[in-house]
Amino acid sequence: MSLTGLFLISFLIVHLLGNLQLLDLSVEGQEKFNAYAKFMTTFPLIKIVSYLLYFSILFHAVDGIYLAMQNRKARPERYRSWKPNRNSIWASRNMGLLGTIILVFIVLHMSQFWYVMHWGEIGTDSQGNKNLAAVVIKTYQDGSAGMIMVLLYVLSMAAIAFHLWHGFASAFQTFGLNHKRYTPAIKKLGYAFSVIVPLLYAIIPVFILMAKN
Amino acid sequence: MDLKLKIWRQANQNSKGELKDYAIKNVSADSSFLEMMDQLNEELIDKGDDPVVFDHDCREGICGMCSLHINGEPHGPENATTTCQLHMRKFKDGDTIFIEPWRARAFPVIKDLSVDRGAFDRIIEAGGYVNVNTSGNTLDANAIPVPKADADEAFNAATCIGCGACVAACPNASAMLFVSAKVSQLALLPQGKVEAKDRVLHMVNQMDLEGFGNCSNVGACAEECPKEISLENIARMNREYLGASLTSTK
Incomplete structure (x- = not known):
């Protein structure tokens, strides 16, 4: 869980840096983004990393489900009185629920953009590149459907934020990296990361929707 | 003080x-939780009822025998305190308790509130010792x-008393805090290095x-541990395990 989790955390950074380009909605900005999208789908090294990424997402999900099933079996009879908030945070006990929400989001997100980029009907821009920017803008500006998509996106980012709130530092603990001096710093970094990164992601579709008017 | 108690009664491992x-009346605020249980049992015996079975031994907080999940927490609401050292003044007159x-597949109920923690003994037997030359x-x-x-x-x-509160508190019923304490107490010392990997x-x-x-680093174990065993032990065990495997x- 932790190895794939840390890899997915690193993916979040790279993916965010690329997609923040969508905050420039001028024609040049969109063409820059389309050129970037072409590079990300054709450059061989990125291709290899992308397969590693698909594998990591699937492994992280399947392993998580397997472990959750084992954990459920480990306590067949539930407590009638149970006050977990006195000893742990909500996110740490609901990683499976949060992960399921995130997985549903990933399927939706990839069907909207990744699938369309590879095999869907998609126009080209003046440079001859597939016009992914137009697909993204249409998705989030398309009337009430676009509004729902923005809302789902923002809610999914909230799920990622809670998932990371526990997951970031937890990944280090699993590897045995626990130190009196460094662990508090890792935790603080994790909390900052889990708030800032999903927030920056959520700004993108909200910005695109607002730019419509 | 007068209290209402909701107590788990179970005839044996296989019964539901x-x-x-x-209801118990006139409980002294100065009595311990187990003394309150004793008082209840005396009343039950006087009435000819079956007394409530619960584990206890030293009643000084050092043997690890007492247990009880009280009001949703192992060893009750007091931090760093075993049930035997928990006092009734921590509750209010009229409270429902x-x-x-302890609920875990690995801790089957023997009767009522008493569970079989033999799994911990078998874990210790598997490697929680050092071989020492005693031949003269x-x-x-x-x-x-x-x-x-x-x-x-x-x-x-080594202050871990093996009570099992960590397992009881963990949403996954994981025993990692106990096992990691028992690995750590030997892994940190030169005497324990020889057999560390095995x-x-x-x-x-x-x-x-x-x-x-499985451990998902929730941390409830360390919060509820009456001996305040820390999560650093789990990280140490993960290191030891990764290196050894x-x-x-x-």
Whole structure:
């Protein structure tokens, strides 16, 4: 869980840096983004990393489900009185629920953009590149459907934020990296990361929707 | 003080248990939780009823025998305190108190509130010891120098009394805090280094065989531990396990 989790955390950074380009909605900005999208789908090294990424997402999900099933079996009879908030945070006990929400989001997100980029009907821009920017803008500006998509996106980012709130530092603990001096710093970094990164992601579709008017 | 109790009654491991209501009057605020249970049992025996079975021994907070999941928490609401050291002044007159056994597949109920913690014994048997030469030329333990910081850390881990509150508190019923304390107390000392690799592999293997859940670093165990065993021990065990499984030649 932790190895794939840390890899997915690193993916979040790279993916965010690329997609923040969508905050420039001028024609040049969109063409820059389309050129970037072409590079990300054709450059061989990125291709290899992308397969590693698909594998990591699937492994992280399947392993998580397997472990959750084992954990459920480990306590067949539930407590009638149970006050977990006195000893742990909500996110740490609901990683499976949060992960399921995130997985549903990933399927939706990839069907909207990744699938369309590879095999869907998609126009080209003046440079001859597939016009992914137009697909993204249409998705989030398309009337009430676009509004729902923005809302789902923002809610999914909230799920990622809670998932990371526990997951970031937890990944280090699993590897045995626990130190009196460094662990508090890792935790603080994790909390900052889990708030800032999903927030920056959520700004993108909200910005695109607002730019419509 | 007068209290309402909701106590788990279960005839044996295979029967279905349920919460039963009891009312108890005139409990002294100065009595311990177990003395309150004794008072209830005396009243039940006087009436000809079956007394509530619960585990207890030293009643000084050092033997690890007492348990009880009280009002949704192992060993009750007081931090760093075993049930035997919990006093009734922590409750209010008229309170309703839920009393349940530790719940885990690896801790089957023997009767009522008493559970079989033999799984912990089998984990210790799997590797939680050091082999020492006792054939006549025994070395004085104090002759081996140990850095003070290491000795302190090992001692902190060794304060684990094996009560099982960590398993009871964990949403996954994982035994990682207990096992990691027992791995750490030896891994930190020169005497424990010789068998370190086999120890961690065997103890973790036995832990999994017993049917405990997996650690997802929730941290409830360390919060509820009456001896305040820290999560650093789990990280140390993870390190030991990772290293041993990569380098063990067996």
